[in-house]
Amino acid sequence: MSLGLDLAIMGDLTADIEATLADMETAAMAAADEIADWGKQQLRQDIIGAGLGQNVARSWRSVVWPDKRNASTLGPTIGWYSKAPQIIEAFAYGAEIVPANGSRFLAIPTEHAPPPPNMRSRFGRFAVSRAKRVEAAERKYGRLRYVFPRGKRFGLLVADGLMATRGKRGPGFRRASDAARRGGRVINGVVMFVLVPRAIIQRRLNVGRIEDMIEREGVARFAAAFDRITQAHFPEYAEAA
Template sequence: MPDIKLAAFGNLQKDLDAQRKDVGAGIRAGTEDAAVFGKTRFRDMVTGAGLGNRLAKSWRHNVYPDRRKETFEPAALIFSKAPELMNAFNEGGLITPRRGAFLAIPTEFAPKSRHPLARHRNMPLKEFREVFGDGVLSLREKKGSGGQVLYAFAEQGFRRRFGKRRGVSRVKKGGRIKSEPVLMYVLVKQTRLQRRLNIDAVGNSVQQVYPSMVIRSILKRLGQ
């Protein structure tokens, strides 16, 4: 009885190797897409909470291993370069000063910062003193606070602005426009930070879409 030999037609091994590479590349690309999606969602969460673009852009992502290494088990890490701030706004809680006896909270009438990375923010108390001097502000205790809350007023040299250009203006001594006492800072012993972020909810949403993004990427690589 003659032997029966079976052989696959074409270069099956070559086709399988190509598909194997496409599947691996698809898994990595899907992981990368999910990481970018997650990073964007975290950034949108921060800006939506009114915490600004600078803090939002602290969210980054990395995919492992290096793109040049073939793998079927890539991993992505989505992280913030400002983890302490993120945890504070995610959990809320009590804030106390690290140095000194009080936290200085700028009011809307505190001048805008001159620092190039914070030009749209109100000056912190330290910068105000560096720019205008230590003798500009006077402290008044809030009635009934038992010394827990102080108001820092600029008695001379400033005047409040209202309307669209709400803020504060510098007033020249002896000029036609008179200055007025302006509340620049509220000094408190401690303050409670309101929870403004929900990191777990965003993380769960990313994990839910991750499998479908990987499958979609694999099918795209295979031309399906």
């Protein structure tokens, strides 16, 4: 009789423990999803606050392992990553950009420089497109002219023989027509690029501070989730505590 009673109690206790663990695993996965999304929003807001725009902000992604559709665990892993890692790293830690491929200067485009056709592609083709913007400008406006102001450490690439236009995207330029040339409406010296020996990117993001925020928030949310499960399964112990 005593042995049978003990086995029954043990069986009920085992079932309670298993149910509690299952609920805790579910709660842990839900908390992980919440923390992943919360952290992603903090990282994206940091980008917007730094003035880097919505496209770079949306490059932040979050992931939780294991996939809750296939498994659950008391200790899920949460990760955040960016699809624009070079941009994030440069503005998180600062960077110095120097000319490559034997060039003496970096060509920094002004608002007048036309984008090459694939400039619309984000992140993956960004660096390649920037390198070809001088070629794109010369195809549109003709040979650009170098201007080096006396006593300055920078230069300019300017376009000559243009005329002002106004389109759907606002004012712009194109090669002057014969009528514009006869009428004296030719514009010379439109600055397309500023030439500099190097460029310094100042630190503008606070990734380290946000990592600390996410860690604190994660601890608090996991603790709250486990506390709710404990109170639901063992109310007498929760009241005693």
